[in-house]
Amino acid sequence: MVNQVIFFYFAVVILASAILTITQKNPIHSVMFMLLLFFHIAGVFVLLNAEFLAAVQLIVYAGAILILYLFVVMLLNVDRESTAARANRFWPWMAGFGALIAAEVILLIARGTFPSEAGQQPMRLAGSGVKELGELLYQKYLVPFEVASIILLVGLVGAVMLAKKRASD
């Protein structure tokens, strides 16, 4: 019961801050609501017994990615923000389209059946969870782990190559 109340609070704040993120005029305000969203998603992860992922969510998403966004938003001039239109001319169609998708998915979920037995108790792990996660990551999923490091390297080199000034400029 207590868990359900906590989940309800997290869900309401997540959805409200998501809507505020995509409707704000100033991108800096959007980033701030995004920060609130990430904190509450980390809370949902804690509810799901994924404490390590909650920490990763806060450190990587809120600490690194969002700060990167904030830097670039502040680097570029936003003086046109107060006068320019927020949405493109198709936005009522797109909002209706989104509501249609949401209604369809929620209808499907409400009519479907889900196993109620599994997951009613905390995850049964031998240790703290971090150890199991590390073993899985370095043994069974070693090749995807290495591919992820290559993706990070490509992102690093690509960002530097794209953003550096050319000699002719």
Place this chain on the structure above:
Amino acid sequence: MIPLSWYIILSAALFTIGIVGVLSRRNIFIILMSMELMLNAANINLVAFSHYSQTLTGQIFVMFVITVAAAEAAVALAIIILLSRNRGSIYVDEFNIMKG
């Protein structure tokens, strides 16, 4: 305890908000942030299924999603800086060089 369908409904609603953000906003920053919203919706789904099937595989995949999101954000923000430097705008409906 919390039923699995609650997590899926939360994730679907978050994903839909992300879709509406991508399709309807003009500012390219908000579009990128809406893409992050969609990735987070997928993450909630993965962690919920991981918990309900009592295995850790979903959590591993969330880590990969976060890695890809970090790389994507770095490259996309570099492209935005290039766009605003070369074309002087960050509004996507002003880029009509291909007459789309």
